Amino acid sequence: MLPAGAQVYVGRPKLIVIVVIDQFRADQLNRHQTEFKGRGFNLFMKEGAWFTDCYYDYANTKTGPGHATIGTGAYSDGHGIDSNEWWDAGRSFDQQVSSVEDEHYKLVDLPASSIPANQPGAPPSAAKYVVGASPLNLRASTLGDELRLATQGKARVFGVSLKDRASILPTGQSANAAYWIDSASGQFTTSTYYMDHLPEWATAFNKSGRIEQAEKEALVEGTTQFYELVGHLPAANTYELDFAKALITAEKLGQNGVTDELVVSLSPHDLQGHQFGPDSEQETEMDLALDRDLDSFFTWLDQNIGLQNVWLALSADHGVAPVPGEAANLGVHGVALDMLKVYDAVNAELNKRHSAGQKVKYLLPNPDLPYIVLDKRVFEKAGIDEQKAENEVAEILPGAVASLNPNPEPVITDKPLDAEPSDKRLPPFPRVQYVYTRLQLANGQLPPSQWGTLIAHSYVSHGNWYVMAILDAFQMQGTGAFAGTTHFSPWSYDRHVPLAFYGAPFKPGEYHQLVAPVDLAVTFASLAGVNRPSAAVGRVLTEAIKPAPARGN
Numbered sequence: 001m002l003p004a005g006a007q008v009y010v011g012r013p014k015l016i017v018i019v020v021i022d023q024f025r026a027d028q029l030n031r032h033q034t035e036f037k038g039r040g041f042n043l044f045m046k047e048g049a050w051f052t053d054c055y056y057d058y059a060n061t062k063t064g065p066g067h068a069t070i071g072t073g074a075y076s077d078g079h080g081i082d083s084n085e086w087w088d089a090g091r092s093f094d095q096q097v098s099s100v101e102d103e104h105y106k107l108v109d110l111p112a113s114s115i116p117a118n119q120p121g122a123p124p125s126a127a128k129y130v131v132g133a134s135p136l137n138l139r140a141s142t143l144g145d146e147l148r149l150a151t152q153g154k155a156r157v158f159g160v161s162l163k164d165r166a167s168i169l170p171t172g173q174s175a176n177a178a179y180w181i182d183s184a185s186g187q188f189t190t191s192t193y194y195m196d197h198l199p200e201w202a203t204a205f206n207k208s209g210r211i212e213q214a215e216k217e218a219l220v221e222g223t224t225q226f227y228e229l230v231g232h233l234p235a236a237n238t239y240e241l242d243f244a245k246a247l248i249t250a251e252k253l254g255q256n257g258v259t260d261e262l263v264v265s266l267s268p269h270d271l272q273g274h275q276f277g278p279d280s281e282q283e284t285e286m287d288l289a290l291d292r293d294l295d296s297f298f299t300w301l302d303q304n305i306g307l308q309n310v311w312l313a314l315s316a317d318h319g320v321a322p323v324p325g326e327a328a329n330l331g332v333h334g335v336a337l338d339m340l341k342v343y344d345a346v347n348a349e350l351n352k353r354h355s356a357g358q359k360v361k362y363l364l365p366n367p368d369l370p371y372i373v374l375d376k377r378v379f380e381k382a383g384i385d386e387q388k389a390e391n392e393v394a395e396i397l398p399g400a401v402a403s404l405n406p407n408p409e410p411v412i413t414d415k416p417l418d419a420e421p422s423d424k425r426l427p428p429f430p431r432v433q434y435v436y437t438r439l440q441l442a443n444g445q446l447p448p449s450q451w452g453t454l455i456a457h458s459y460v461s462h463g464n465w466y467v468m469a470i471l472d473a474f475q476m477q478g479t480g481a482f483a484g485t486t487h488f489s490p491w492s493y494d495r496h497v498p499l500a501f502y503g504a505p506f507k508p509g510e511y512h513q514l515v516a517p518v519d520l521a522v523t524f525a526s527l528a529g530v531n532r533p534s535a536a537v538g539r540v541l542t543e544a545i546k547p548a549p550a551r552g553n
């Protein structure tokens with residue numbers, strides 16, 4: 001006989017649901033803790049195991065890598081995704097590739113108005129480089145893959161997001177499907193990697209009037225820019241969760257006799273957050289609106305599958321910095337700097353050294369910190385090898401960034417004497433704190449410290465030469481101190497995300513030890529009794545797990 005307590009301990013759940021909020025710093029939960037109602041965030045914070053101190057342990061805090069980490073329990077050096085787009089020497093020197101784009105596949109059942117220029121039937125205004133997508137760059141298995149392997153494909157695994165990468169990367173190579181939206185129409189689509197046509201239920205959802213309802217809620221009826229105009233509003237979270245419910249119903253998730261998995265990545269926080277920052281009224285409104293949406297989603301799950309049969313996790317793919325001008329107003333060294341000017345300065349110095357009087361571009365375009373990618377073809381032509389090229393860029397970069405200092409002297413204003421910050425205080429200036437070359441990263445020439453480990457976790461090679469630039473904290477690429485904010489750095493605000501669990505095996509409580517998003521997949525894998533994902537480095541969060549039932553004789 002099992003002890004009484006064991007009756008409620010379900011060894012394997014019917015369904016695992018991982019909710020990922022795109023760009024959500026963990027302290028957003030603390031800020032609004034008293035305002036949350038019902039069983040939205042409270043399901044995790046009051047009835048679940050809530051880890052307040054979860055930090056990504058790598059330096060490239062972006063959407064692609066964050067989602068891959070949540071699925072695989074590994075960092076970029078394990079799963080191969082270090083950015084959203086990158087220069088891939090094996091694929092093109094003309095354009096960057098996205099982390100999931102794959103020209104072997106096509107997007108499925110796009111409306112006629114969204115057919116890309118490289119496919120038959122495209123309208124004259126069609127975008128040129130819309131290709132299919134797949135997890136081709138993902139080098140590690142996910143929790144979903146391990147559930148599928150352990151059940152010989154009986155477990156069913158799905159992803160939902162507004163963004164392709166946020167749907168594909170956390171679900172993995174063997175997922176039954178990943179769905180995301182066509183950005184013009186808002187229709188859900190997928191790639192021929194998964195299927196040739198949308199299932200009937202998804203087509204029915206697209207035609208149900210739900211898109212029009214979301215547009216109406218966003219006051220942009222009939223728009224052809226759904227992603228831009230609806231995607232950044234709370235209405236788009238509701239829209240995504242309604243699609244998730246339709247999926248769970250139609251695919252009969254949780255009724256399979258094994259453990260199914262759904263990853264829902266909610267994109268609106270990111271789209272809005274870049275614009276207004278985490279400290280804005282808009283962000284507060286969205287936090288509270290999402291709380292209501294999660295309450296109704298979890299209530300729906302309870303009514304349809306029973307929460308006793310479901311394990312839930314909550315996390316985010318990265319945090320975010322405060323708007324640099326707002327930080328600077330408080331005296332913190334926030335700066336937005338124009339990386340195009342930095343690139344011009346670096347190119348000018350390299351021309352001076354190696355090609356006097358010419359305007360050779362030594363760096364590949366589209367600055368995308370923390371990486372500065374060299375055009376190795378140009379250096380090779382000049383007879384310069386990788387080590388010398390990367391060392392030179394690393395040496396030139398700090399001066400190029402510092403040369404952007406717009407106000408080397410205190411600005412004398414007619415501010416009142418008690419104004420903050422003091423007139424005598426120098427305005428913040430842009431500064432590079434560290435530069436690492438690709439060769440240093442590849443050869444592990446990093447400090448033997450927590451910091452060195454964090455940098456090492458970011459390393460991936462796409463066949464190009466590059467340096468990794470770490471600006472001072474609160475400094476970022478941008479077009480103005482108040483023109484939004486971003487996330488990309490090793491600093492705490494970009495790495496701090498929620499991690500919380502709800503479900504039968506978890507001991508409710510608030511946990512303050514340092515944990516990481518890599519712990520999510522391995523904790524679920526351990527509890528579900530399957531192998532941890534292939535490159536996983538996480539720790540099973542035993543402190544939050546109820547004791548296993550005693551083994552009776």
Ligand SMILES: [Zn+2]
Nearest residue numbers: 022023063317
């Ligand atoms: Zn993101």
